[in-house]
Amino acid sequence: MTKKTIKVKVNGKHYESEVKGNTTLLDYLRNHLSLTGTKEGCGSGDCGACSVIVEGKAVNSCLYLAVDADNKEVMTVEGLKANGELHPLQQAFIDEGAVQCGFCTPGMLMSAKALLDENPSPDETEIRHSMAGNLCRCTGYERITKAVSNAAQEISARKLK
Amino acid sequence: MLREFDYLQPESVEEAVNMRQKYGEKSIYIAGGTDVLPKMRKQKGPVPPALISLKGLAGLNDIREEEGFVKIGALVTHRELERSELIRQTLPVLADAVSQIGSVQIRNVATIGGNLCSSLPSADTSSPLLVLNAAVKIFSLSRGEYTVDLKEFFVSSGKNILKANELLEEIIIPKPEPNSGGAYYTISRRNAMELPLLGAAVYLVMNEAVQCKEARISLTTCAPTPLKTEEAATELVGKKINEETLYAAGERAARDASPRQCSFRCDSDYRIDMIPVVVKRAGMIALKRISLS
Secondary structure (H helix, E strand, O other), X not given: OOEEEEEEEEOOEEEEEEEXXXXXXXXXXXXXXXXXXXXXXXXXOOOOOOEEEEOOEEEEHHHOEHHHHOOEEEEOHHHOOEOOEOOHHXXXXXXXXXXXXXXXXXXXXXXXXXXXXXXXXXXXXXXHHHOOOOOOOOOOOHHHHHHHHHHHHHHHHHHXX | OOOOOOEEOOOOHHHHHHHHHHHOOOOEEEOOOOOHHHHOOOOOOOOOOOEEEOOOXXXXXXXXXXXXXXXXXXXXXXXXXXXXXXXXXXXXXXXXXXXXXXXXXXXXXXXXXXXXXXXXXOOOOHHHHHHOOOEEEXXXXXXXXXXXXXXXXXXXXXXXOOOOOEXXXXXXXXXXXXXXXXXXXXXXXXXXXXXXXXXXXXXXXXXXXXXXXXXXXXXXXXXXXXXXXXXXXXXXXXXXXXXXXXXXXXXHHHHHOOOOOOOOOOOHHHHXXXXXXXXXXXXXXXXXHHHHO
16 A cells, blocks of 8 residues: 655644555554544544544544645644643643543543634533533533633633733 | 555546546545545455545535525535535525534534435435435536436435446535425434434425415435425425424325334334424424524
8 A cells, every 4th residue: 555645734843754545643643743642532433532623623533534634734632732831721621620531631622622713602502512522431521511611711811811 | 443445536526436437336435534434444345445535626615606506515514514604594404404413523524425425314414405405416427417306316225326437516406485494303312423313304385374385394214215205295285384284294204104123223113103293393493494584
């Protein structure tokens, strides 16, 4: 199987790599770029643990081929922290106790980030509807929803300053 | 891990169709990939000789109005449709369907063309498009472009009329006339991330006397193909539309249904019993939308 060269910008950094046609974006991020924040839960697009943001849109990286990310911008959970500071979403998850085993958390954060970029002040129904593709076996979703809501308010407040 | 396959990236419809000719019928088109890639994880059976990506095909990504029609390119994603003002205002019955497919992550890549070409009786976009009297434009290597009514498109579960040298390009929907509207209502076990156990798309055209001038009903997941029930819809013509008349039409529609006997998701009896309910609920939403417009 021939390899293809792809140029991808991940978390603001440019990468040029050779990948096989059947390499998923998930595999590429974890095993080629050693960005292991993104997790594999089901590998079939059902759990959302592998969610990343491609060109501003949340996608399941287990169902996205690396070759299709050529010339595209990708954000992973590692890209949330800026200048040594946690993103308001990450801080809100900690403050709210929205993390138990932590396995769903990167996907949750990516889904939430994509949501808030599109809709800066979602209500609870909108949060739950937008994040329906991210499953959590530990928390029961209450704290996660609250954390996203809190983060939205914090982000808006910071913009007003 | 996905099985090893050759991933081809054509840049035009003609190039894609020529590639499939070259690699044979066992090669698979892939658009969003949410149906195809999970199948590539299974290790049984021969590997397809190639996966032919449709992502790079120009001209199939638009939603536009043209000469009294709404035209949707086959590569338009469910998320684009969900967020399109044109679709939400003009064709809410379709917006109902796309907004409940999978998750945001799935809808960001999965395409309406892929949903139709899966030709599963549970394909959510099929019934809304059938009650909208949609047509599909197909490119054929041997005969060029041609258009066919969507109700001729589905053959049986998972099968449609597309030949090996053909590709779905566009869905063409006549713009709704005044005093008309539709809705799509489903039942499923979960609130999200689930195929419908049962769905009904109901489209009503009313006259000034608030009687039904024309009705269209299509059912999802209760036959080998999406089921547009002409007789049941005809029963509503000339009548006032209310819960009783809609339920009765649903009971008539249920007589045409033939749900799978051995579905592990629910009994066929349950589907038959619930058809009048979903038809009634979809019809009442459609009626409300017409009165509000």
